[in-house]
Every structure is written in C-alpha cells, then in structure tokens.
Amino acid sequence: MGNLFGYTSDKSKLQNEINEYIKNGDGDNIAFVQIDTLPEYKICLLKKDNKANDEEIFEKIKTIGTPYYKYYAVTEGAVEKLYVATKEEAENVIAGLKEKNSSNKDKLAYVEKYNTELAELTDTETAVSKLYEKPVVQVTRYASTGYANTSQTVNTGAKVNLGITLAKPVSGVITSRFGSRGRGTHTGLDIATNKGTAIKAAASGRVTYSGTKGTYGNLIIITHSNGVQTYYAHCDKLYATTGEQVSQGQTIATVGSTGNSTGPHLHLEIRVNGIAQNPQNYLY
Numbered sequence: 001m002g003n004l005f006g007y008t009s010d011k012s013k014l015q016n017e018i019n020e021y022i023k024n025g026d027g028d029n030i031a032f033v034q035i036d037t038l039p040e041y042k043i044c045l046l047k048k049d050n051k052a053n054d055e056e057i058f059e060k061i062k063t064i065g066t067p068y069y070k071y072y073a074v075t076e077g078a079v080e081k082l083y084v085a086t087k088e089e090a091e092n093v094i095a096g097l098k099e100k101n102s103s104n105k106d107k108l109a110y111v112e113k114y115n116t117e118l119a120e121l122t123d124t125e126t127a128v129s130k131l132y133e134k135p136v137v138q139v140t141r142y143a144s145t146g147y148a149n150t151s152q153t154v155n156t157g158a159k160v161n162l163g164i165t166l167a168k169p170v171s172g173v174i175t176s177r178f179g180s181r182g183r184g185t186h187t188g189l190d191i192a193t194n195k196g197t198a199i200k201a202a203a204s205g206r207v208t209y210s211g212t213k214g215t216y217g218n219l220i221i222i223t224h225s226n227g228v229q230t231y232y233a234h235c236d237k238l239y240a241t242t243g244e245q246v247s248q249g250q251t252i253a254t255v256g257s258t259g260n261s262t263g264p265h266l267h268l269e270i271r272v273n274g275i276a277q278n279p280q281n282y283l284y
C-alpha cells in the first residue's frame, strides 16, 4: 500500500486534472510529465467534518512528477549550437542564415529535444546573429578581359590628376592588377566578390553605356567631368540605363561573371580621355 495523498470528494474531477497535467504540464515548453506511480483511490467513510483537499493532492502529485521539456536544437554538422522553443523558430533561424548567405548555411539542421531540464532558449534574431558566418570569397585568378596591345590606350606611367574623387564601387579581393601581362596589358583592376554584390558608382556622372559589350560582358560606362570615365565590366544585373545621371555611391549594377570571365568579379577601369589609368593610383 502506498502513502495517503489525501481525500477527494470528486474522484473523476481530480483524475482529469492530473491527466491534463501529465499530458501538458503547467509551464512553457513542457512536452509531458512522467509520473511513475499514479494515485489509486479507495472509498472511505469519514466523519462529515473531514475536508476534501483536492488542491493539496494535486500539489503533491506535481512534486513526484518529472516534467519533460520539448524544444529544438539548431545544429551545425553534428554539434548542437543553440536551442529555440519551437520548430517554427528553428526553421526561421535556418532560413534567416540562408538568406544572409552565411557560410555554414548548408551544414545547418535542427532536432527535436526532450529533456527533464529546459535548455537556455535563444530568440530567432539573436540565434541568426550568433550563428552567422561571413561568406568566404574564393580567391582565384579569374580569366578576364580588358587587355590592350598598344600603349596608345594605356598609361602605365605616372599618375594623372583626375580632378574628381572616387569611391570604391565594391569591396573584395584583388585578383588581377592593372598593367603588363604576357599577352598584353590588363586595362583595369579585378576585384572578386560574391555574385549579386551591389556595384556602386565611383563618382557622380552620366551613364554613357549600359549593355553587353563583347568580352566585357554586361558593361556600364559612366562619364564624369574632366574626360574621366569609369568602366564596370562582367556585371550580372544592370540597373543604371544609358543617359541616366547617377550619383556617387548609387547602385548601378551587381557583380557577375558575364563576358570573358570564369568567376564573379568586377573589372574596373578608369580612363582619362580614353586612356586607361591604373585604378590603384586612386582606389584599393
């Protein structure tokens, strides 16, 4: 015979309450409650002033029950990185990281957890920023166009004064510099970064070319003051249109690999009166 929990006047009402507690617990993230010994009932004949004490019985039941918490672990490879309350949140965390192109995006998954202790839970936004890893840019020497064979179109000598200030169109890794190569002269600077990265106008000016041009692929040419032009080649999308006036820092296109190119990068040229200058005299 077990211990006496107490007296109840309504067995089915009390048992329903207990069943409900076992099924759902009484707190956040409780999946179920395990109770090894369920109460038994015996009919008693008592004096009429003996009080039924359902509440006390219920409290005692709670002390012998073991709540199991249900939550979700977001995993990277085989490692549980952090925990969230619901499946939806776990899915949102992973979707958020995919959207941000986090470099661990293909290793992420989630698993359902049952435990007698609730893990520390992280909200979706915090989880995304904790797990985010900057995408890695592959540094490869991409084949590129923009080679000139005559010194007429290229200034490999001294820096000339542009009379305007330029700003970097993209951030990235320099994969090919301006200047002499075995087969000619590279007329621009190659900056590798992820496809789709915004390309910003180096200075204000008028777009004098926006379209496909041979080995340049999708090309934008902006004509600035003082005979200065900037070329943005191998673009994926072209946003600025021919004739459009653009301001410095305005997104004009996105990085791509069109034309004679084997990987996403920006081929940037700076020309003065048609003569290609070394972009690194001014930028990067």
Ligand SMILES: [Zn+2]
Pocket: 144, 145, 146, 176, 186, 188, 189, 190, 266, 267, 268
């Ligand atoms: Zn190039």
